[in-house]
Amino acid sequence: MPQNRPGWAASNACPDKLLADGAVPPNHVPMFNELPVPLSPGDQLDVRVHNDAALSGSFSVNMDGTLTIPFLKDIPVLGLTAEQAEAKVAKALTSAGLYRASTVRVSVKLKHWATIQVSVAGAVFQPGRSLVGDRKPDGSVDQDLGDSTPGRYLSYAIKGAGGVRPDADLGKVRLTRSGTTRVLDLTGIFTGSAMEDPPIMQGDQVFVPSSGCIHSDLVRPSQITPPGIRVFLSNLTQPAASNAQSAISTQATNVPYGTRLLHGAISANCVGGIRLTNASRSVVLATTNPITRQTEVIERSVEELVRSKDRDLINPYLLPGDGIACYDSAVTNGRDVMRSLLETVVPIPVVRSVTGW
Template sequence: MRTSLLFAALLLLTIGAPAPAQVVGDPVDPSRGLGAGRDTLGVAVPAVRPEPARTPSARRMSSSLDPALLLDAAVDRGTYFVGPGDVLAISVLGAANLFYELSVTPEGALVVPTVGVIPILGLTLEETEARVRERFLDYYRNVEVRVTLSQVRTFKIFVVGDVPDPGPRVASSVTRVSELVPDTVALSQRNVVLQRAGGDTLQVDLTRFRHTGDTRFNPTVREGDTILVPGVDETVAVYGRVFFPGVYEFRPGETLSDLLQVANGNFGFPSDAHDEVRVSRFITPDERDFLVFTRDQATGAEGGAFVLQPFDAIYVPAVSNYKLQKTATITGEVVHPGTYPIRPDTTSILDLIEMAGGFTAEASLVSARLRRSHADSVRPATAQLEQVPLEIMTEEERQIYRIRQQADERNVVIDFEKLVGAGEDVHDIRVQHGDSLLVPEQRAGVTVLGAVLLPGIVAFEPGRSIEAYVDLAGGYSERADQEDVVVLKAKLETQLDREDVRALDPGDTIVVPFEEDKDWLAIFNTTSGVVGSILGIILAYIAATR
């Protein structure tokens, strides 16, 4: 009977074994195939034709493109279940030296030359090796038998439910659920159901896997599995200072400590998170109750016993300015420009200058300026006015616009000449975090720009008028707009109209604008557009209030 079974197995191998058996021993001419021969114990081995070499892309379709068919870690021999399509390498060493690379049949068996058919369906790789070793020891003595996984199998599973394209998917024995379910906010990620062919059901939490890397919440699939993706309904939320704030799907039975672990990704709370954790819970459709935990309570036994309910919200405030290094920057004509630590309540302007080594000989104290970083440089009203042509502004709007354009509201008014001369902070101004002090180089002259014949720097002379400087710059050009001449003061870069200038100082700039022809068509079109927009708003309001 054993002889008949052995002969039948060998015959099956001869006519259609999925992977040829190779006996390590005498060299074989590859062009002739494996001829009939005997192994080291004299057992006959049938002749088999060599299978054409298959490239990895042919053996594993699209493996280079589909991550679901790639390994993410070494195969665990104790948990990997062997199935149809797996390719196993069997090596026998000792009194007999044999090597076989065989595919598991669709029935879940190995057909091994000289040994026969070995059923292995449902066994792990470790259990498969034990069974194959046991069978070989029936025929050979003093041999070591090892079974390794040479190639993982591919198969078909189904993804159904609230997914864009429900239906079959190609997977392998190392594919995880996350590789088959789209990572989309609109789809369920925390209540995915994995139904095994044998009837077992696993609850899959892909969000927890992606935040923590815990593969227990992202198992591998098997033949016959069905992945069910439900729709998103009830939610819980985590706000504030956690690593992954946001709205999460409600997961029945989840506790406060569980969700905080998901929201922090196993990293613990951020260092600037407050020690208080608040939970807001609806006790009626309109009324809420608030519960307060410390961080240790929320992540400990108390939080582990606090089961969340749908639409709970968790709030973790942040500690303001946590370990913030407060600094100010000084640039330009100082000995050591750079950024320096400050104490906003005690560090003065003179302290900052002293830390920078003091002014250089070329420093312009008149033009030096301190600028705050937190002041808004552009007000909403100014931004709106910038969209309106000057020609259609009211007189009040023009005044506001000009005031905003003439000065930078981040500048702090300081007389550095008086400050340095007195040797003490006569202004009693303290440096704030983010302040920047710019000390430009001295300029000996007054710059004349714009519609003049010889624009450039003119030597400064006390008491000299704007007209005198313009004359020294060659005089006005033909297109000069003499009525709108402005002066940019070196101190704080303030812009003044010519009639507002009391005296010119070194470093000041005189700007003579060019006359421009007004584009009345553009003005008309802009005005029509503004009026049309206002009319549209009025009509929409009237229609809505009827």
């Protein structure tokens, strides 16, 4: 039997908001100076050595994190900024005896960031490898030099993993690089206060812990939540014999993140019509508890949803992959039962001649 209310929304609701509007997260320390944009394998650099075309050109960082330039030994640049790589190239030129330290002039500029893979785990909808900083489908680059690629930041990696679940603890997000872990506060994405969104590099590991309770503040579109979700709708109520007859299209099954059950029922055309026969229709929601990952099934009457539209326990938020099914009212069910009995006991032609059906 369906439950009276979803466990994840009923017993796991967080008592407090993330932060008061406009508040600054506690212990906020800007980290942009500590974590400059680092180079990763595949990043493309424009290297210019003054008056030397043989040593100048476009070079990509190798998979082992080195930069290969003609006549020089491979230069390790993994995790460095373009400015630090410039100093490394200048030193390699002098070490090879090609230039003196006083005369070498080198320019290293970023041409294009490569797509990188970052591991994202914890309270996200799709944990695993997240592809960050992907190019356009045709592989084109927006600029000749200095492509900033905003996708190479922490928030993009989290969104690439499906976004955070409602139980995420955004004040304790962990970013691990080369064995060193930093704890970051991303609550500012939802509160508008100062926050940290550091750049990331190939091999970084991100962990979003669970708070053990549900933050309704997180159930809305944002930088680190889904812009929209796909739900599965089924409406075979009278007089429809299929979802097509209920006008359930692909557009109806794609709703903004933060949509509640009542709006999902409206998308499935479960709401409306003759009040006497349709008001007591019921809606069944099959959802997955984001904390326990167990499937839960609840049932609501349409009338109950309309009366208590602002109560989380009655009208819960929809999550990715939820399923909604509509059932006819008791009046419609009784009418169908009577019709079936009549068709079984009395021949159909006789019924039609007497009743005019």
